Amino acid sequence: MIDYSQIESYSKCDCGAITIYFRNGASNSMKESTRKKLGIDLHKISKLQPSYCCNHCVNHWGIDICECGSGLPAGECICGSDKAVETFGEKFDSFSKILKNFC
Ligand SMILES: [Zn+2]
Ligand SMILES: [Zn+2]
Numbered sequence: 080m081i082d083y084s085q086i087e088s089y090s091k092c093d094c095g096a097i098t099i100y101f102r103n104g105a106s107n108s109m110k111e112s113t114r115k116k117l118g119i120d121l122h123k124i125s126k127l128q129p130s131y132c133c134n135h136c137v138n139h140w141g142i143d144i145c146e147c148g149s150g151l152p153a154g155e156c157i158c159g160s161d162k163a164v165e166t167f168g169e170k171f172d173s174f175s176k177i178l179k180n181f182c
Contacts, residue, residue, distance in 0.1 A: 081117065081118065081119055081120075082168075083120075083123045083124065084102075085101050085102055085103065085168060086099055086100070086101055086102070086123075086124050087100045087101060087102050087124075087125070088100045088124060088125045088126065088127050089121060089124050089125075089126060089127065090126070090127035090128065090129060090130050090133075091126075091129045091130070092108075092129070092130045092131065092132065092133040092135065092136060093129070093130070093131045093132070093136075094132075094133065094135060094136035095110065095111055096108050096109060096110050096111070096133055096135035096136060096141065097109060097111060097114055097121075098130075098133050098134065098135070099119070099124070100127075101168055101170075103168075103170065104170055105168060105169055105170040105171065106134070106171070107141065107142050107165050107167055107168070107171075108133050108134045108135035108140055108141040108142070108144075108165070109135070109141050109142050109143050110135070110141070110143055113141075113142065113143040117167070134171075139164070140164045140165055140171060141163065141164060141165055142163050142164075142165045142166065142167050143163060144163060144164050144165075145158060145160055145162070145163065145164070146160055146162045146163060146164050147160055148164070
């Protein structure tokens with residue numbers, strides 16, 4: 080279930096991904112197809128200016144991208160992991176991710 084009271088806004092990127100901003104400071108990037116799969120109704124969320132780059136295309140961060148940073152879809156990556164970089168509604172902790180990659 081999507082809790083729209085927790086969602087502040089969203090923006091669309093040139094790459095086709097959208098980024099959703101939450102009131103708790105989290106943001107999630109995802110492909111349009113992932114957005115549809117989750118059933119997120121953008122009409123209920125206020126729209127920001129379109130962007131030309133986002134975490135999805137620049138950093139390979141998103142709730143549908145593999146955690147290893149390959150940029151491949153979660154669950155279809157050659158690394159064998161089925162975990163995504165981001166969890167829906169949770170703040171992406173890049174610092175601990177970076178630490179984990181070095182340990
Ligand atoms: Zn993008
Ligand atoms: Zn991977």
